[in-house]
Amino acid sequence: MASVARKPAATTEEAADLPALLDIAAEAVRADLAPIEIAPDQHDVPRAASVAELIRDGHVRRIQGTRLDPALLGSEGLVVVTASDLDEPASIGSARVDQLAFAGRHPSTQLTRPGDVIFRTSPTAAAWVDTDGSKIVAYPARVLRITTADPGGLVPEIVAADIAGAPAGPGVWKRWTLRRVAPRTIAPLRQAIADITTARRDLEARAARLTDYAALIVAGATSGAVTIIDVDHAAAAADPR
Numbered sequence: 635m636a637s638v639a640r641k642p643a644a645t646t647e648e649a650a651d652l653p654a655l656l657d658i659a660a661e662a663v664r665a666d667l668a669p670i671e672i673a674p675d676q677h678d679v680p681r682a683a684s685v686a687e688l689i690r691d692g693h694v695r696r697i698q699g700t701r702l703d704p705a706l707l708g709s710e711g712l713v714v715v716t717a718s719d720l721d722e723p724a725s726i727g728s729a730r731v732d733q734l735a736f737a738g739r740h741p742s743t744q745l746t747r748p749g750d751v752i753f754r755t756s757p758t759a760a761a762w763v764d765t766d767g768s769k770i771v772a773y774p775a776r777v778l779r780i781t782t783a784d785p786g787g788l789v790p791e792i793v794a795a796d797i798a799g800a801p802a803g804p805g806v807w808k809r810w811t812l813r814r815v816a817p818r819t820i821a822p823l824r825q826a827i828a829d830i831t832t833a834r835r836d837l838e839a840r841a842a843r844l845t846d847y848a849a850l851i852v853a854g855a856t857s858g859a860v861t862i863i864d865v866d867h868a869a870a871a872a873d874p875r
Contacts, residue, residue, distance in 0.1 A: 638795035638827065649676075667833045670826045680787040680814040685778070685807055693786030694793075696807075697750075699773035700743045706731045712745070712768065715752050717775040720760035731770060745769060749790045751778040753797050755807050761797035763790040765828075787814030791827050 653674035660669035688694045707714065711732040719726045736743075746752065746769040753761040754775050761778075771777055780788045793812050800810045815823060854860035 638791045663833075666837060667830060670822075670829075677816055679816050682811050682813045683786075685810045685812060688786060688788065688812060691786060692781055692784060693788055694778050694780050697744060697771075697777040697779055699771040699775045699777070700740055701773045702731065702770070703739070706735055706739065708732060712736060712770050714770045714772050715746075715762070715764070715775060716772045717754040717760075720752065720754055720762050720775065723762045726762070726769075729772075736770065743770070746771060746777060747779065749780060749782075751780075751790050751793045751797070752776070753778060753794075753807070755804065756802050759797050759800040759802045759807075759810070761794035763794050785817070785820060787817055787820070788812060789815055789820055789823055791824065 653672065656672055663669075683691075685694070685696075689696065702714065707729050709728075709730055711730040713727050714729040714731055715726055716729060719729075746764045746767050748765055748767040750764045750767065751761050752764055752769075752771055752775055753759070756774075778793060780790060780793070792815070796812045797807075797810060800806075851862065855862050
């Protein structure tokens, strides 16, 4: 998931500057990503609201995590997401539970659905968007599930960003304030975030390959296993002029 910045709502003056700033930012990343189509028009957006308000209005609901017996955990089966996984989402998938064993012990437990926001309230507030679904959420981690038919302007990736860095502690999640967007913006915004996530992943992979290459070059040169040729000097020496 692309990182979505948590910040206060823009003032009127800041909002007026955003189309120009978006154009500048799009030009800066043009080599890595096709610019996202935007229209610099003003439109109303739903006000930010607390989780308690959004649950009351039916836009989202909270689903408790499952109290798993550690003895069930293994390396195969359904993916388990724990509260500690939210510190490092790349680790998600290392803990698993056999599907039949889990169904036998927890027959009424719901698996996640695509777009579910898995969150925790302590020791710090943290969240992650499950884009695939079919996972087990282990207590004390929990789920915020946006109502598909009436999302109220909620976008999973923005919800996760607003939770990150929010106040931590028992019960405080009800008072977390979540930003919203105009309903017609939800689908294209999520697609834009997904495209940026893919581009970032590709760039990170390229950077990792370059880092490995540099390390091998240094190892070869310092061990005497290879000689690094000065191509420019060799070319100049071979030129009779």
